[in-house]
Amino acid sequence: MVMKTLRYFATVLFLVACLGSARSQDKSVVAGQSSDLKARAESEQDRQAIRPVAAERYPRYLLRASDVLQITFPISPEYDQTVAVQPDGYISLRGVGDLYIAGKSLPELTEALRKTYAQFLHEPIINVELKDFEKPYFIAGGEFGHPGKFELRGDTTVAEAVAIAGGFTDKAKHSEVVLFRRVPGGWAEAKRLDVKQMLANKDLSEDLHLRPGDLIYVPKNTLSKVRQFIPSTGLGMTIP
8 A cells, every 4th residue: 555655756756857857848938939029029120221222222302492392182173282492491382371391201291281281171182293394413422533413313322423423533542432311401410421441441331322412522531631831843743
C-alpha cells in the first residue's frame, strides 16, 4: 500500500514537472515571437523613414500671386467667377469678399471655399480649375557654368539641376552646395549637400528632389577666395 502511494505521488510530481517545462517553453516561444514582431516593426519603421513619402516626393502646386482660377458652382451658376491671385495673396470672391489663399493647394482652396459659401448655400458643390500659373522653376546661383533661372520640368534632383546649369566652375566648393527652399509664410530653410562626395562614392541616395522655387547656391572654394589677395610675381607662375 505504501509503495503504491509513493508511486502515485512520484507520477504526480513528474506530470507537474512536465507541465511546468511545457509552460516555460511556451513562454519562451511567445517571448521570441514578440521580440521578432517588435524587430520587424522597428525595421519597417526604419524603411518608412528612409523611403521618400509620396506627398513630399510629389508635392501639390501651391497657389501664388498672378495665378488665375476659374471657380464654378454647378448648382448655383450665379456665383461662377474667374479670379486672379493678387500680389498680397488674396482673391476677391463674389458674395463673400476677400479670401487669403496664397500657399494653399487646389484641394485646400476648394475646401476653404466650401466652408465660406456654406454660410448661405446648403452643401455647396464647387469646382476649381487653375487656368494660368507661373511655370515651376528653380534658380542656380553661385559657381555654376550657366547660373540663372530654369524651368522645373518633371522630377529633378540637385545633381541633375547642376548638370542643367552647366556644371560647377573650377572655383566651386561642391562639397558645400546649399539648397534654399521656400516654405509657407515666406521663410526659407537651407540644407547643405556634399555633392562632391555623392558623385565620388557613386551614391545618390541623399540626392534631394527639387520643388518649385528652390534656390541652389554653390559658394567659392577657399583657394579662390584667397587667390585675389596673392600678388602677381610677373614670372608667369599660376596657382593650381
